[in-house]
Amino acid sequence: MSTRPFEVAGSPLFVAEGIFAAEIVEECRRRGVLAGAYALRRPRGATFVRRLARDLAEQRKAPGVLVRRGLALLRAEPAVLRRQTGLGAEAARAGEVLRAVAGLLAGHPHRT
Template sequence: MSAHPPIPTRVVLLCGPSGSGKSLLAARSGLPVLRLDDFYKEGDDPTLPQVLGSSDIDWDHPGSWDADTAVAAVTELCRTGRTNVPLYDISRSARTGTETVDIGRTPLFIAEGIFAAEIVTRCRELGILADALCLSRGPVRTFRRRFLRDLKEGRKSVPFLLRRGWRLMRAERSIVARQTGLGAHACDRDEAMGRLAGAAAGRCMTAKNTATKNTATIN
């Protein structure tokens, strides 16, 4: 009898509004993690979008993020277990170097960031998607957590953080709706942990199979 082929490494894409707890949940999962926020464009990139009616760069717009490079890194991790990724300093809006991410022979890892939903379809078509999850804590809780985190880390100026926070709080429902529309499953922390455990055990629940449930959740 021939040996079984090796289990391919797959990715769980973890998205949600900024401040929804993605990084914390990913860390608690015990799985290897790829930080998708490191694939932001640099602050002098002429293609960066601006907030309508403002001179602020819209860092919450998918156009501020390098999706092609992110997909390439996710794919290489799935195929080889190793890839080089940029190191990004949010406070400086700049890449400060590179680092090697090595996940070894693990069959599953998490790629988390606010734009993770933007690559759900591409990862599914490449055959590397295990699941896609969208965390949501509610606009007020998310606003508070995001502001305190960003203030502590000195990510941007206080006026910028307040303007951004107010804008995102008002837009949170539409953000979640967009991400679920792109194929991510809306859930809270406990359900996300359960789905991660299922994916790690080989019970992959791709977002394609949860479209009906997502629609019911949004409504």
């Protein structure tokens, strides 16, 4: 695993998003900079359709490959979510995450 510096000086909060965001939860918590950690919980079928539409539009692989890959990711999604929550992220829907982050910002003394 590689690392690189990440500066948040002057920012009241930072949000880490993506499949690997849960990887930094423990270290952020240890350093006292973790305000919240979330793993998006979405309807799997909708995720499959969005991913397939994006990948087909990008035309990087043959459609059959994209469908097989999409189905494999669809089946793996519950395990990915379990791993993320095991690393300390809270499973939540997108609207719940947006409300939680808005609440964190509203309650932060350095908000702009």
